[in-house]
Amino acid sequence: MQPITRRSFLRTTSLLGTSAVLADGFFGEARADKPINLAGWVFKPDTVKDYVDLYNQKLGGQVKYEAIPWAQYHPTMETRAFGGEIFDVMYCAHNFRERWYANGLIRPLDDLPGIAELKKKMNPQNLESLKAKDGKLAGVPYFTSLFILIYNEPMLQGAGIKAPAKSWDELVEHSLKLKKDKVSDYPFLPNWNVSPSGTMPQFMTDAFSEGANVFDARNKVIVDQEPGVARAMERWQKVWKAELVNPEVLTKTSSTDTHRLFWTGRYAYHTNHSYYLKTIAGEPENSKLAPKKAKMTMYPGTGQTYMWTDSYTINAKTKTLDDAWKLVRFLGGNLTGDWHVQRQWCLISGLDNPYPEMYEHPEIIASYDRWVDLKLLRRQYEKGKVIAAYKEPWYSEYDVKAVPIVHNIIRGGVTVPQGLKELVKLQKSLE
Template identity: 35%
Template sequence: MDKSLERYLLSRRSVLKGAAALSASTMLGRSAMAAPSAPLTFIGWQYQPQIVEENVDIFKKLYDENVTYELVSGDYHPVVETKLTGGQHIDMLYAEEDHIARWHAADWTRDLEGLPDIDAIKAGMFPVSVESMSLPDGKLAGLPYYAGHNAFIYNEEHLQKAGIAAPPDSWDSLIDACRKLKKDGISDAPYNSAWGQKWPELSWSLFSCWYAEGAPVFDDKNDFVADEALRKVLETHRTLYKEQLVTPDIMTLPNEGVPSYATGRHTFMILHDYDQKVANDPKFSKAAGKVKNALMPGKTHSTFAWTAVYMMGAQPVDVDRVWQLLRFFGGKSKDGQYHVIKRWALEFGLGSAYKEVMADPEIASSFSKWRDIDITKKQLELGTSRKVAKNIWFPEWDLFMMQNVQEYIRGNGSTDQLIEQLSSKVADLKKQYQ
């Protein structure tokens, strides 16, 4: 992988050692005196740590506080659960939407209801983000780190060479296009996606495809729904692999397959929306300038939309102090600026849960340079939040699902057998967590 791209893609799944000491202040009338002796503890995944440190410097200038920040090495969520199970005190931590209910049920975190300005904060966010960040009882579990969705992109030059007039809008037309692209020698592996077993890879891609085809996946009782739409998506994945329309190592590609797409080798990809910036950046991508976005193929054209959060620990050193820490990183600073969120948007293309941020002319102009913003807005309107992830058993089922779907894609077992495995696992976990 190109070293500059590798540095750019350093993500929260990467390993990083070390920690940084932060200083900041609160907005609740604390005077500019010596920082409190008892530090707030803040842990998180690794993503652009040098910028996190710069944001911390801004925080230090605006506040007078004492915070210890720890970067977690390895697979973030399991490591954090180990720390919390062992009794480590944490005041603020990152989480993806599929862990917020689990951690709250374990009494590791608390909700934010009743804290200052919380109703106004929720009113300023997109409904799908509020839903994503809420607990099963509707209470807000955290403030937004970023809001994302899975997007569908294509190499326009490849389609032109193959004489394909428009990007595919169904799974059958996607497979047909891939076959032609390969037969014509334009791409040896036309389709690319994140098919690994980590939490933002095959699961997120599959749910996006399922929602795009109209599969609910789970019903209102959180029972697994094996309808024709769900089966269609599974069988499409198996066909793509069987006919070698994907690279043979697609299940082990690093950085969710983004560097592989940046080689210009592939035509289509489902990826996190912010990674479109990488695909169209000439510093990192040989396909830059050729990559366009379209609505997800499928009957409904929906996709999986999520919002990652900053959560408050169940036993904060001081609720008011920790609330201000959350608000600085997950919202507005006391000077009225979205210091952290706006920088993520402008430099890395991360979307925001806040309507005000996404309407910012500077951000809208920046986003429009590397994707069709109207298509992005339409895709967000069609996006689906994964309600089933509010169940504390879901992360275990999710990993089980990815492991078994990988085996199925490789050709092991029938669709009916896979459906039975996935459905039975739901029933077993529900009993286990009663």
């Protein structure tokens, strides 16, 4: 089977199961009366445009799509919304969803046709994470992911390291050896970028791997009371002080930029979102670690890592609700009967989704086999841990303001206990 490219995607989508569309009763339907505005952050915008073009041509849509840079996406959307602009359908990251919902920017979806069946198809953990604090469904899945540990197999083998680290102590030991032997200047590449997809989810992941909680049952930050969090931060300080980490990671503005450093083959270990292994191990035109020279291994410690689900949401002020919901079902559900968009994201980018039946499809299995051990990845998903704290109105602001505090801990600007108390104080100040 040939790798899925944008060109092959266009060929196959031109044949988009007419039978599937007919089965759902939409083929040949009259065009929407009014345009639908779709906004998303920049991630393969050409691919998204292909989806939109297909929808407009085959399903009678009038969708206008705008891509906004990831780092500025949520603030830009809020500013434009409060200025009176209406984007009928919007991407929304999980850590901004409650903020948008509580402020009346997006509407609940529970009253819309077909939603009950879609809920039944989802992994229960992911479904719960898509609900607002009041229990209503605030979004439909764009994708789900979690943090994984990736290793550079040729580098480890060349240095006489026979197997990837199974513990944090072993990972640090390997990194110290690789630096001492001048195999790698910076053997360890954690995802400490400044965006909402970097430092703080990495912080939670490493805390979870130590068996620690970051929030209590009331969603209060309790990191100053958790020895496992302190252990994780002491390790971060240690690898930073030993110069095992490229300082450039602290200034990267996205997880995408961070993972591209690993393409060079100059690092031994990398922690990042699962789908980035697709480009690292599956795109020889970009990465020196493809094909499949970079691999994943189970996360150290408890194996638990932070898992989340980002979503498509509907503007509470849309004047074209039926058409907006139809587009959301196409993008995040199963409008055409073949999970078209969700399936293509798996094939093209390794973006996972919370529909377990997807991973029984032979095409998906064959595609994933080119860049990852799918069974191992699904085992890691069994260890995925979601939080409820992002459903608090203060969370998105906390998530941003916590980053410089954690970076200061990493650099040794404050002691670990002092820094963790600052995080607790920050959260309390935002309530």
